Amino acid sequence: MDIKKAVITAAGAHQRTLPLQSLVDRDGTSKTALQIVVEEVFAAGIEDLCVVVHPGDETAYREAAGAHGGRLHFTEQQEPRGYGHAVLCARGFTGEDPFLLLVGDHLYVSREAKTCAQQLVEVARAEGCSVSAVQATHESKLPYFGAVGGRLDGARRGLYRVDSVVEKPTPTEAEQRLLVPGLRAGHYLCFFGMHVLTRGLMGILAERLSGAGAAEGVSLSAALAVLAGQERYLAVELRGRRFDIGIAYGLLTAQLALALEGRDRDEVLASLLELVAERRR
Secondary structure, eight states: OOOOEEEEEEOOTTTTTGGGOEEEOTTSOEEEHHHHHHHHHHHTTOOEEEEEEOTTOHHHHHHHTGGGGGGEEEEEOOSOOOHHHHHHTTHHHHTTSOEEEEETTEEEEESSSSOHHHHHHHHHHHHTSEEEEEEEEEGGGGGGSEEEEEEEOTTSTTEEEEEEEEESOOHHHHHHHOOOTTSOTTEEEEEEEEEEEOHHHHHHHHHHHHSTTGGGOOOHHHHHHHHHHHSOEEEEEOSEEEEETTSTTHHHHHHHHHHHTSTTHHHHHHHHHHHHHHHTO
């Protein structure tokens, strides 16, 4: 499976300004969150990238992408009909091809030389099917994420065959439907904000958009639950962490994570220790 296209969703009412925020990247350069994510995508071997934006946001996003602005495609989500609908808005761009999907309000910090997107794309190419990145997450965070249940797939560590998908489950629902052998008690495999998806997913989204109840919005998690029943669908734990910059202190936490993986790590650590010492005086 050759993956050359990617989609970033950034049209949500509470999401659309977040990718425009500035941070200092690992190389010490000031960049927007969008630019950091775009560079993550292209480092994974992606050639064409489409950003789904709120009407009228294209110019701001093209500028925020910096030197990469001229390489981007844009499509607008004309009305808020759910995250699944935002993904479906890019169907004219993805066509029949598999694609990498990322959310615009997350940043990703890898614990190895390969970026998180690169790790995911390599797994999807090897397995030849849809793959969602997941992260073991404490049950207290379940209200913020979709989660999957399944079982280990083959000998590869951290690779799971997905049986069920639930959006923002309660702890009771997660315990009943999403237990995964090998995880610590009270932890579940929650979405990382990054997927590689086949054309079958777009067909499912289109069907759900035209079906009963679509007026309330189209959920990507619900579509992925259908996908799990129709074709092989995997989840993989990557060597890295996701940071949701839309939650309280999310941007700060992401900035610290980038700094501690970057060239100025020692200087940042010294400053943090100095702040802690001052607080204890």
